[in-house]
Amino acid sequence: MNDVTPIRTKAENALLSRFPQVKAGLPGDASIRHLRDDAFASFEVSGLPHRRIEAWHYTDLRSLLRDAPDLAVVPPAHVVQRAAEHASVLDQVPATRLVMVNGFYDTNISTFGLPAGVVVKDMHTALGQSEPLIASHLGAATTTPDPLIALNTAFMNGGVIVTIAPHTKLDLPLELRFVTETVDAIAMAPRVLVIVGEGADVTLLESHQGPDGVAYQTNAVVEIFGAEHSRIEHVRLSAGGNHAVDLSTLAVNLQREANFRSLHCITTPGLARHQVFASLQGEGIAFDVDGVALLSGTQHVDTTLAIDHAAPGCTSRELFKTVLDAQATGVFQGRIMVKQIAQQTDGKMMSQAVLLSDDARMNNKPELEIFADDVVCGHGATCGALDDDLLFYLMARGLPRVEAEALMLAAFVGEAFEKIRHDGMRDVCEALAGTWLKSRSTATKQA
Amino acid sequence: MLEIRNLHVSIEDKKILNGLTLTVHDGEVAAIMGPNGSGKSTLSYVIAGKPDYEVLDGEILLDGQNVLELEAHERAAAGLFLAFQYPLEIPGVATMSFLKAAMNSQRKIRGEEEMATADFMKAVRAAADKLGIPQDMLRRGLNVGFSGGEKKRMEILQMALLAPNFCILDETDSGLDIDALKVVSEGVNALRDPKRAFLVITHYQRLLNYIVPDTVHVMAHGQVVKSGGKELALELEATGYADYKTLAA
Structure with a gap:
């Protein structure tokens, strides 16, 4: 051979x-x-x-x-x-x-x-x-x-x-x-x-x-x-x-x-x-990791998490929000591992994605690997477009579609930003999202 | 003035409106009554510009302008307002920011200056007080966790702030107890104006005891099959819709 x-x-x-x-x-x-x-x-x-x-x-x-x-x-x-x-x-x-x-x-x-x-x-x-x-x-x-x-x-x-x-x-x-x-x-x-x-x-x-x-x-x-x-x-x-x-x-x-x-x-x-x-x-750890990804063009952004519960009585929380426009690709992989020793683990993982274009793509892969028997663990992943009925409600009040979308998207990602303890950083993140949404609205107007 | 001429509408190949014709003059309160499935809600959505419907024929003129050529937000800026039968909950969108965005967007479309924040706050507070809407409700997510009555009051608050010249009330009485019905009706009555017209859609005569109409129109099978004064509503309450179900068929 x-x-x-x-x-x-x-x-x-x-x-x-x-x-x-x-x-x-x-x-x-x-x-x-x-x-x-x-x-x-x-x-x-x-x-x-x-x-x-x-x-x-x-x-x-x-x-x-x-x-x-x-x-x-x-x-x-x-x-x-x-x-x-x-x-x-x-x-x-x-x-x-x-x-x-x-x-x-x-x-x-x-x-x-x-x-x-x-x-x-x-x-x-x-x-x-x-x-x-x-x-x-x-x-x-x-x-x-x-x-x-x-x-x-x-x-x-x-x-x-x-x-x-x-x-x-x-x-x-x-x-x-x-x-x-x-x-x-x-x-x-x-x-x-x-x-x-x-x-x-x-x-x-x-x-x-x-x-x-x-x-x-x-x-x-x-x-x-x-x-x-x-x-x-x-x-x-x-x-x-x-x-x-x-x-x-x-x-x-x-x-x-x-x-x-x-x-x-x-x-x-x-x-x-x-x-x-x-x-x-160690015991009694509180761990929380969240994310917001705002993607457009041909961007490819992958977030991969692996949370290893190696001690009893720890909590972990993960909330990831992805907004995808144009031909962007998003990836979320999240794995919660609970070792046998890690009884009374409390883990929750959620990945939510909003697709704004037919060509955008999101890959969600949440995983749980549990070897302890007394645990509360959950994960979820959602992927979808913005609700047309909600958009119509906002448009019927005078908001152009792209602005109605911006309002809903700001609320969508805002849920993750709300968890930031530092006020100044929360403002910075909200402003970053605002800039992204604004550039999207400008691009739509020009198109 | 709103003129609807020979309107034919379908949704997913199902014909809902079959040549509906209706005129509502400035200052007029017109009630639309009719049995379930007669096309009342479809009519309200088509006037407001919901995209799911296909207009096969006819026109809708608001003060001479064909609104069918406009998108929903442009119709709103042109003075149309639809108070929803089921106002939607939008989590994370604070009621106050939504109201401000809606008001300023309409002003922008009409080429007017944005409203100063202080003036806006004052206007909202005054309107909210009149409708018994507490301030903390305005800071919460739009309609999130509101009771049926609170949601309807919020619709009237929006109507008062946006000051449209043509208002559609789609089954505003549904889900309201008698006290809430009174509050909402008083809110609507306060907005009656020689330059503002209303289209009040309802199943029951009850609402019309509080919002007294100038004209009553009966819808069946996607058409207006009978028109009359406010006494027609009382007549319907006594006889029911059975006669009208066969009339248009």
Whole structure:
């Protein structure tokens, strides 16, 4: 029998030839190099994930990823300056800002002076200095083997390590701002560790922005560790360029009585896969992750969740709202796993999608995997058009169809935004949705 | 003035209106009565512009303008108002924001200035007080969790604020107890005006004790089969619709 030669795509070949070229220049001691080699070896075997792999059935990265551009380098001062000049929807929210330009933390354009109890280290530097927090935490938030985490681990060179001391209560949110400033396609692999101490109370904002028309690629991994009784609110805005590829993973690891809630709002990137892996390790954890995706054009946006109930008496809530116009494709995959030990788990997952066009497509795949017998778990998925009778009611009061739709869609996504605790961020998210709905109404008028 | 001439309408190939002709003059309150299935609600939806219906022939003129060429929101801006038999619940859309959006959209279509928020709030409060609608109801989702009576009062509130020149009340009495019926009727009567006409659709004469019509029209098989003054309603209450069911057949 002949040997089978796997056919590699252009992007796979680019990645395969790049790693040996750049690895000597990537930061890290022997243990980090070992980590990178191992991670890359798994990629060499499997290649980019494709539709025959269950978890990637609806997002065939092998065919969707056309190329793998060069890895970003630490940006020179003038690039950082240009990045600092970009406005952000988060500018109106008072916060302690940590700014990453092309994935690299830059103290010059970040908030000067950190609040008491907060320590921030540059990941690029820390990787080269045998940082103990890397040894103890990097890759530890989730045990789920994952191709995006593996690729990030192989190429990671930017990001930050944030530690928040026990019982710290931050008055202002801590913002992780990722700004891509480039005219050429580049690839970025920032890695972030956020280690929240026992009883600490923080709001984390994460925003991603970049230029339209540039096929840059981000593969960010953010690992959040919440110690016992910590209280964390996380809001992530993905507003990358319209040609951007935005791959990201949020891995959350929580201990006893931790309270974590997160909202993910996705509007612009052309292709996005956003993964949330949560590991509920102690009793009495409250975990809530919600999302809103507003999609149009030929956007393809995938949200994939895996919530692992590994301790008794935890609750998890997931509410995802997707609005799809034109030829957009949405994917929601959500899995709640309840280990045998995790009795009295209370889990509820809901994905709701509204399709505004005949050509839009939504793939919903909720899953439950339960090994305990005393649990309350449920999931639901809905997919449909806006109710014609409701639209007629609004139109009969004088609202043009597109405005009637906007009113109903704002209410539809508003249900997820309502769960945000931080008032300023709720306003920002509602405004983002408002802008999206307005641009849709303008486009309809012109057509 | 609303003129309906020889209106033929079908839905999903089922013929509902068969050459209906009706004129309602400015300031007039016209009642439409008729048995179930005679096409009363279809008539109200077709006038308001619900898309599901196919108009096969005829025209509907509002002050000389053929409204069949207009979309539902343009008809509203032109002065048509339909008070729904079953007002819909729209969760998440606050009543106040909806009212403001509707008012300003109509103004925009007519080329008028948007209403200042303070003026708008004042107008809403005044109208709500008259109808006994508490302020907290206006902050809730539109019609969400409202009782039948509250929903109908909300319809009249909208009518009062949007100040249309032609109002259709589609079985406004259904689901109302006698007290709610009085409140709603008083709300409607307060809006009677020499320049405003009403088409009141109902099964029963009862509503017409409170909203006294100038003319009464009996519908059967998608046509107006008899017209008369308010005494015709009393006559129907005594005799029922049996005679009319055969009349048009």
